[in-house]
Every structure is written in structure tokens, then in C-alpha cells.
Amino acid sequence: MPRVSAEHLERRRQQILDAAQLCFARKGFYETSMQEIFTESDLSAGAVYRYFKSKNEIIAALAAETTVELRAAMTRTIRSDPLPTPAQLVRVIAEYVVAHSGPDGPVRLAPQAWALALVHAEAAEYVKGAVVAMRDRWTEYVGRMVQVGWLPADTDIHAVTTAIIGFMPGFILQHLIIGDPDPETLARGVATLLPYGEPAAQT
Amino acid sequence: MPRVSAEHLERRRQQILDAAQLCFARKGFYETSMQEIFTESDLSAGAVYRYFKSKNEIIAALAAETTVELRAAMTRTIRSDPLPTPAQLVRVIAEYVVAHSGPDGPVRLAPQAWALALVHAEAAEYVKGAVVAMRDRWTEYVGRMVQVGWLPADTDIHAVTTAIIGFMPGFILQHLIIGDPDPETLARGVATLLPYGEPAAQT
Amino acid sequence: MPRVSAEHLERRRQQILDAAQLCFARKGFYETSMQEIFTESDLSAGAVYRYFKSKNEIIAALAAETTVELRAAMTRTIRSDPLPTPAQLVRVIAEYVVAHSGPDGPVRLAPQAWALALVHAEAAEYVKGAVVAMRDRWTEYVGRMVQVGWLPADTDIHAVTTAIIGFMPGFILQHLIIGDPDPETLARGVATLLPYGEPAAQT
Amino acid sequence: MPRVSAEHLERRRQQILDAAQLCFARKGFYETSMQEIFTESDLSAGAVYRYFKSKNEIIAALAAETTVELRAAMTRTIRSDPLPTPAQLVRVIAEYVVAHSGPDGPVRLAPQAWALALVHAEAAEYVKGAVVAMRDRWTEYVGRMVQVGWLPADTDIHAVTTAIIGFMPGFILQHLIIGDPDPETLARGVATLLPYGEPAAQT
DNA sequence: CATGAATGAGATTTCATTCAT
DNA sequence: AATGAATGAAATCTCATTCAT
Numbered sequence: 001m002p003r004v005s006a007e008h009l010e011r012r013r014q015q016i017l018d019a020a021q022l023c024f025a026r027k028g029f030y031e032t033s034m035q036e037i038f039t040e041s042d043l044s045a046g047a048v049y050r051y052f053k054s055k056n057e058i059i060a061a062l063a064a065e066t067t068v069e070l071r072a073a074m075t076r077t078i079r080s081d082p083l084p085t086p087a088q089l090v091r092v093i094a095e096y097v098v099a100h101s102g103p104d105g106p107v108r109l110a111p112q113a114w115a116l117a118l119v120h121a122e123a124a125e126y127v128k129g130a131v132v133a134m135r136d137r138w139t140e141y142v143g144r145m146v147q148v149g150w151l152p153a154d155t156d157i158h159a160v161t162t163a164i165i166g167f168m169p170g171f172i173l174q175h176l177i178i179g180d181p182d183p184e185t186l187a188r189g190v191a192t193l194l195p196y197g198e199p200a201a202q203t
Numbered sequence: 204m205p206r207v208s209a210e211h212l213e214r215r216r217q218q219i220l221d222a223a224q225l226c227f228a229r230k231g232f233y234e235t236s237m238q239e240i241f242t243e244s245d246l247s248a249g250a251v252y253r254y255f256k257s258k259n260e261i262i263a264a265l266a267a268e269t270t271v272e273l274r275a276a277m278t279r280t281i282r283s284d285p286l287p288t289p290a291q292l293v294r295v296i297a298e299y300v301v302a303h304s305g306p307d308g309p310v311r312l313a314p315q316a317w318a319l320a321l322v323h324a325e326a327a328e329y330v331k332g333a334v335v336a337m338r339d340r341w342t343e344y345v346g347r348m349v350q351v352g353w354l355p356a357d358t359d360i361h362a363v364t365t366a367i368i369g370f371m372p373g374f375i376l377q378h379l380i381i382g383d384p385d386p387e388t389l390a391r392g393v394a395t396l397l398p399y400g401e402p403a404a405q406t
Numbered sequence: 407m408p409r410v411s412a413e414h415l416e417r418r419r420q421q422i423l424d425a426a427q428l429c430f431a432r433k434g435f436y437e438t439s440m441q442e443i444f445t446e447s448d449l450s451a452g453a454v455y456r457y458f459k460s461k462n463e464i465i466a467a468l469a470a471e472t473t474v475e476l477r478a479a480m481t482r483t484i485r486s487d488p489l490p491t492p493a494q495l496v497r498v499i500a501e502y503v504v505a506h507s508g509p510d511g512p513v514r515l516a517p518q519a520w521a522l523a524l525v526h527a528e529a530a531e532y533v534k535g536a537v538v539a540m541r542d543r544w545t546e547y548v549g550r551m552v553q554v555g556w557l558p559a560d561t562d563i564h565a566v567t568t569a570i571i572g573f574m575p576g577f578i579l580q581h582l583i584i585g586d587p588d589p590e591t592l593a594r595g596v597a598t599l600l601p602y603g604e605p606a607a608q609t
Numbered sequence: 610m611p612r613v614s615a616e617h618l619e620r621r622r623q624q625i626l627d628a629a630q631l632c633f634a635r636k637g638f639y640e641t642s643m644q645e646i647f648t649e650s651d652l653s654a655g656a657v658y659r660y661f662k663s664k665n666e667i668i669a670a671l672a673a674e675t676t677v678e679l680r681a682a683m684t685r686t687i688r689s690d691p692l693p694t695p696a697q698l699v700r701v702i703a704e705y706v707v708a709h710s711g712p713d714g715p716v717r718l719a720p721q722a723w724a725l726a727l728v729h730a731e732a733a734e735y736v737k738g739a740v741v742a743m744r745d746r747w748t749e750y751v752g753r754m755v756q757v758g759w760l761p762a763d764t765d766i767h768a769v770t771t772a773i774i775g776f777m778p779g780f781i782l783q784h785l786i787i788g789d790p791d792p793e794t795l796a797r798g799v800a801t802l803l804p805y806g807e808p809a810a811q812t
Numbered sequence: 813c814a815t816g817a818a819t820g821a822g823a824t825t826t827c828a829t830t831c832a833t
Numbered sequence: 834a835a836t837g838a839a840t841g842a843a844a845t846c847t848c849a850t851t852c853a854t
Contacts, residue, residue, distance in 0.1 A: 028318065033823065034825080035824095044839060046840055047838070047840075112321065114314045114380060115315045117379075118379055119234060120234075124380070131381055132381060158388065158392075159388045160392040160396060162377060163392030163396055165373050166370040166372060167373070168373070170366070170371070173372055174334070177317060177331050181365045185361065186365050188359055188362040190366045192355075192358055192359065192362065192366075193396070236847080236848060237849055237850080241816095250813080250814055252849095434724065439826080439828085440829080441828095451830090452831085453835055455830080461828065496772070520723070521637065521720045521724035524721065524786075525635075525640060557802075562794075565794045565801065566801050567798065569779070569799045569801075569802055570798070572776045572778060572780065574779070576772070576774050576779060580771060582727055583723060583736060583740050594765055598769050599772055599773060600802060613816085621817090643846080644844085644845095654845090655818060655848080658847080659816095659818075664846090
């Protein structure tokens with residue numbers, strides 16, 4: 001069926017990425033064979049290889065695409081008015097994480113991408129890109145914390161970002177590995193530590 | 204009536220684990236072949252397989268052992284007197300991380316172990332064990348924060364632990380993937396957020 | 407009632423053969439993919455397969471056609487008057503070889519066709535046909551050598567042909583593989599061995 | 610069965626090369642799959658790959674080894690006393706060729722190696738080496754032809770070598786592709802062309 | 813106890829060919 | 834007539850593991 005539309009091509013690409021994401025979330029990059037991706041995507045080997053030159057290229061495309069949505073959610077949240085408290089922000093994030101951490105969920109790819117970055121020079125590049133992009137959102141947020149007076153005017157924004165960003169991987173790992181914490185708990189903990197804007201905090 | 208002493212056996216085991224740790228830190232669990240472990244350990248295939256039934260068993264043994272030292276450092280620190288501030292504590296941790304993040308360093312195994320846990324049911328067990336053990340240290344620390352009055356008496360210790368523990372994976376990932384942050388910066392950021400015990404904090 | 411003219415069909419066929427010849431000369435029959443032929447010929451897969459049933463059919467068509475031109479050159483030369491000396495004849499051949507041995511040149515197909523003939527029964531047929539046709543020219547030439555008295559009247563023409571024909575593959579292989587000999591050198595060597603008609607030969 | 614002797618290793622290597630030679634002679638380099646070599650050699654994939662890093666390495670080893678014997682035969686012949694006539698020399702060669710041209714014979718590798726050299730840069734190196742080594746024997750022979758007075762003292766030995774060497778590939782190709790000529794015929798043809806030392810030649 | 817040669821299933825990728833549009 | 838997306842068999846090579854010596 002040649003002469004197909006650009007949409008058709010894009011749909012196929014997405015079909016492959018969707019299948020790969022499910023497989024990778026379930027079994028990881030290494031233990032997922034290409035054969036499983038063929039099966040899951042209902043496509044033949046040749047078809048998949050028409051859209052992606054290699055397994056690594058699929059991984060790269062997924063890594064690039066996966067964090068986009070989470071970043072967008074963060075951007076929306078930190079730009080809302082009034083500025084959300086840290087507890088409110090991490091709650092949004094944590095809820096996103098919980099919602100996308102099912103057995104097939106894309107959040108499960110994050111730790112795998114981090115691990116891959118340590119071992120694969122090319123992967124390191126794009127994973128780093130995704131992490132830096134995410135950190136930029138946090139930097140923006142910390143900047144606004146200063147603006148609203150929650151942090152002193154002379155705050156080292158970079159330093160605070162370095163610290164505060166940890167809430168996110170901290171929650172992801174606890175949720176995925178231990179399983180227990182819920183957004184509510186995390187938000188309560190953050191509210192205790194950083195009681196900005198709380199009614200009667202830090203007497 | 205063993206021909207060789209128990210020490211000998213233990214020495215061999217450690218020799219293999221040391222070699223494996225170097226290899227895994229460099230290339231990851233999957234891209235390290237057993238052959239590389241044989242070479243790095245100066246042992247033959249048969250010898251290695253006498254001490255470990257499979258590659259997975261080596262991975263398991265390493266994943267179980269890797270965080271031992273870091274946990275010990277944490278325990279020492281949080282039990283020291285007077286109680287270190289959060290900034291002081293994360294600085295100790297971050298310095299340990301930096302010191303053990305070289306191309307061969309055991310800290311590089313941590314993200315790989317996290318990823319493995321998501322994909323391998325058996326691994327999930329012992330990685331979870333290590334993470335829980337680590338979290339127990341943080342729980343102890345948060346408890347002491349309440350004791351010294353940095354946090355209210357009615358603090359939800361579990362919730363605060365869930366939040367504060369994030370500083371550690373946050374720093375590990377930033378350091379390993381982006382490369383830039385140093386313990387000094389992290390400590391400054393934490394001190395800004397949690398200025399307990401700081402000379403002239405939060406006027 | 408064909409929609410397109412016979413010329414059109416023939417033109418397409420030739421377009422494909424030309425492209426294939428370039429590809430095969432560069433990379434050989436096996437390492438040339440059909441895709442490369444599609445690209446080189448600016449035709450689609452479907453189009454090429456309309457004119458040739460298979461890759462083997464393209465190879466066959468080319469192998470059959472490649473030596474046509476060289477045979478024609480030989481025919482012209484050996485029928486010229488006066489009869490060229492062996493040295494003169496091989497010089498003509500060698501010059502043709504050199505002129506058509508560029509990275510794309512059709513002469514590069516000859517050794518590949520010889521190799522193919524050893525391995526592929528069908529190919530063996532038409533390669534043999536081409537070789538026999540070429541040998542017929544040499545037989546004709548040797549016959550004329552006898553006629554002009556360079557060889558005894560009772561010469562075993564078949565035997566001499568068997569021997570003298572070797573100058574051609576000898577030169578082709580040396581030229582393609584080693585690269586050095588030039589027509590001049592070959593002609594001088596042949597003139598030394600077979601000094602018929604040379605001004606002051608073989609005192 | 611570790612700790613095996615060097616002979617054992619050498620035997621295995623040869624076992625693989627022997628199997629490969631049979632396969633390649635029958636089906637050619639490209640149409641022989643590694644699986645066929647495994648089967649023919651009664652070895653597993655892993656075993657073969659312990660001795661040769663790749664299929665190309667097997668081809669290379671064979672190409673290097675195959676002409677050794679023929680070269681040795683030539684050397685013996687051209688150094689014998691009295692100096693053989695060209696007809697005698699080519700007869701020896703042709704007999705060797707016929708004896709080793711069976712369906713499995715190593716001579717069948719020669720045209721394949723020539724073709725490979727045109728297409729594979731690395732192969733070009735060692736095939737060229739083999740061809741040059743062979744040509745060196747002919748150069749030596751032509752030198753001796755001059756010494757015994759069959760050729761003038763001022764003969765361009767290189768040029769004559771370039772020409773005379775052709776008898777060999779000429780016979781190989783005719784024998785393998787057409788099938789008919791026998792050493793006897795070739796020798797008669799050469800004797801007619803180059804009647805040195807013949808009882809009553811060239812009246 | 814130690815060795816390391818051997819196994820063989822399985823991984824990724826390619827490619828000639830087909831056929832719906 | 835032409836397109837080119839899709840097929841799926843097959844190819845090369847790797848690697849955890851075993852066991853005769």
C-alpha cells in the first residue's frame with residue numbers, strides 16, 4: 001500500500017513506539033527482544049526496521065518522547081497562579097507518576113533510561129538532555145519561589161534547584177521499588193519541611 | 204573435610220565480586236559478558252562458576268553488598284553528636300557519592316540496580332531490601348530531627364522521610380548523568396531550604 | 407495493445423541494466439542489494455520487477471551482454487588487413503580492458519561472472535556461452551596465423567587456441583588485482599615470446 | 610577438554626578450514642552459510658568462532674593457504690635440471706589444476722578469490738599477495754629462460770612474465786568453465802607457440 | 813580444585829520479493 | 834504502468850553455561 005500519507009507513516013511510527021514502550025516497561029530494554037516488539041506491534045521485522053534503523057534508535061526515540069508529557073505537566077503547574085507551594089507541586093508530580101506507573105506505564109522507563117545513560121555513550125547524550133530539560137523547569141520554579149518571597153532574594157537558585165529536584169526521583173524510586181508512598185504522604189512530608197504558604201507553619 | 208580453608212573460599216568469592224563490580228560499573232550488567240569477568244578476575248570460567256551458580260547470582264550478591272558502606276557512613280553521621288543539620292548530612296552523603304563515582308565506582312551500580320528491580324522479580328526483592336534499609340536510616344534521622352526540635356512533635360515521620368530521602372537519588376543522578384553538581388552546592392541548597400541550626404537563618 | 411511503445415520498454419530495461427552494471431562492478435553481485443539498483447536506476451522496486459523476474463535474471467542478462475563489445479573489438483581487429491601480430495592483437499585487447507576497468511567498468515564484471523559460473527548451474531550455461539564465443543574468435547585468429555605462415559600448416563589449432571587465449575585473462579587479472587601492467591608492457595612481452603612479423607626477430 | 614595440546618588446536622583449525630574449503634568450492638563464499646560449515650566440520654557455532662573471528666577470516670585463511678601447494682609445485686618444477694620447457698612447465702601446472710578441480714577441489718576457490726578481491730578491500734590485499742607470489746615464480750622462470758639462451762639477453766623479463774603467466778589462468782578458466790581442455794592439449798599448444806628445446810622446431 | 817574448549821539457543825538485522833493502492 | 838510499504842525467512846555472530854580432562 002504505497003503512496004501512503006504522511007499521517008500513515010506517523011501512525012506506524014507511533015504504533016511501534018507504543019508497542020516498544022509496553023515491552024520495555026514490562027521487561028526492560030535488554031530483556032525485550034525485537035521479536036517481542038514485532039509481535040506486540042503486529043508488524044513484521046522488515047516493517048519495524050523501515051521506521052527505525054536499530055533497537056537503540058527505538059530506545060532513543062522513546063526516551064526523547066517519554067518525558068515530554070511530564071515536563072508539560074510541570075510547566076503548566078509552576079506557571080499557574082498563584083504559585084503552587086512545593087507541597088502542591090510535588091503532589092501534582094507524584095500523582096502523574098502514580099497514574100503512569102502501571103505494569104506498562106512509561107514512568108517505568110525512567111530508571112531504565114538513567115541506567116542506560118551510565119553505560120551507553122550515545123544514550124547518555126539524550127538522557128542528559130531530558131534530565132537537563134526537567135531541571136530547567138525546577139530552576140524556573142525556584143526563581144519564582146524567590147519572587148514571591150518564600151526564599152531570600154540572594155538565594156543561590158542553582159543550589160536550591162540541585163536540592164529540591166530530588167523529591168521527584170525520590171518519589172519515583174520509592175513508588176516503583178518499594179511501592180508504598182502515595183502523593184498525599186509525599187505532599188505532607190514536603191509541607192512539613194517547606195511550610196511556605198501554609199496557614200500556621202513554623203511557629 | 205575441605206581441602207582449602209574457608210578463608211581461601213571467601214577470598215576467591217571476593218576476588219570475583221571485585222572484578223564483577225568493576226566490569227558492571229563500566230559496562231552495565233547486560234553488556235558485561237562473563238568472559239570479561241573471567242579476565243578481570245584472572246580466573247577461569249570453571250573457577251567462577253564454582254563460586255556462583257550464575258551471572259544473576261553475582262549481580263544479586265553485588266546489589267546486596269553495594270550500599271552497605273554508604274549505609275554505614277550514614278549511620279555514623281546521623282548518630283554523631285550534635286545532630287548534623289540536613290545540609291551537613293547530605294554533604295557527607297554527596298561526598299561519599301563523588302568519591303565513589305569514578306568510571307569503576309560502586310555508586311554507578313545503584314541506578315542499574317534500580318532499573319533491574321523493575322524488570323526482574325527476584326532482583327526486586329533484594330534491591331527493595333537495600334532501599335528499605337537505607338530509608339530506615341533516614342527515618343531514624345527524621346526522628347532525631349523531631350527530638351531536637353527542628354520539626355514539630357506531631358510530625359508525620361514517615362511522610363517527612365518519604366520527602367527528605369529524595370536528596371540522595373537526586374544528587375546521585377545529577378552527578379552521574381549531568382556531572383556538574385558538587386557536594387558544596389547541594390549542601391548550600393539544602394541549607395537554604397532547611398535552615399535548621401544555621402547561625403542566622405530565616406530572619 | 408500496449409500502452410507504451412516497445413522502445414519505451416527497451417529503454418527501461420537498459421536503464422536497469424546500466425544501473426545494475428555500475429552497482430555490480432562496484433560491489434559485486436552479492437553485496438549489491440536490489441535497493442541499490444532501485445536507487446541507481448531511479449526506479450521503484452515494482453518497476454524493476456516488471457522488467458526482470460529476479461535479481462538472478464538481471465545478473466544473467468548482464469553477464470550475457472558484458473563481453474559483447476569486447477568480442478566485437480576482437481572481431482574487428484583479427485579481420486583487419488594485414489593480420490595483426492599477436493603482440494598487436496593483445497595490445498588492442500589490453501587497451502580495451504584498461505579503458506573499461508574503472509571503478510564502474512564492465513570489465514570488473516568478468517571475474518565475477520567466472521566465479522558465479524562455478525557455483526550456479528544456470529549461470530554456468532551462459533557464462534560458458536560467452537567464454538566459448540570469445541574462444542571462437544581466438545580460434546579464428548589462430549587459423550589465420552596458420553594461413554599467413556606464422557604457424558606450421560599442421561598446427562593443432564585447438565591446442566594453440568587453448569594456450570594463446572590465456573593472454574587475455576592473464577592481463578585482466580593482473581590489471582584488476584595487482585594494478586600494474588599496461589598494454590605496452592604486455593605487448594612487448596608477447597612480442598618477445600611470439601616475434602612473428604617483427605622486423606629483426608629471432609636471429 | 611581443556612588444557613589441550615597445541616596440535617589439538619591446530620587440528621581443529623584445519624578441520625574447520627577443510628570443511629570450509631569443501632563448502633566454498635561447492636557453493637561459493639556467499640552462498641555457503643556458516644551453518645553449512647558447522648555441519649560439514651561437525652563442530653558447533655561456538656567452536657568455529659573460537660578459532661575464527663568471522664566468516665571473512667575463514668575466507669582469508671583459506672585464500673592464504675590454498676595457493677601454497679601450487680606455488681610449491683611450480684617452484685620445484687622451475688628449479689629442476691635441466692630447465693623445463695614452457696610446454697613442460699604448463700603441463701605440470703595444468704595437471705595440478707586438473708587433479709584439484711573436482712567438485713570440491715581447491716582450485717575452484719581461485720576464481721572466487723579473484724572476484725572477491727575486486728569487491729572487498731581487505732580481501733584485495735591478500736589475494737594480491739598470493740597473485741604476486743605466484744608471479745614471482747614466473748619471473749624466476751623467465752630469468753632462467755634468458756640464462757639458457759631461449760630468450761635474448763636483453764629481454765624485458767617483467768614484460769615477458771606479464772604475458773607468459775596468462776597460460777595459467779587461461780587454463781584454469783577453460784577447464785573450470787568449459788571443461789574440455791586437458792594438460793596434453795595445452796602443452797601441445799604452448800609447444801607450438803614456444804618451441805624452445807623441441808627436437809625439430811621452427812624450421 | 814581448576815581449566816577452557818565446546819555447546820547451541822537465541823539475538824539483531826538484512827533483503828529479495830510481493831501486491832494493494 | 835508504477836509505487837513503495839510490508840513480508841518473513843535466513844544470515845551471522847554472541848554468550849551463559851557445562852564438563853572432560
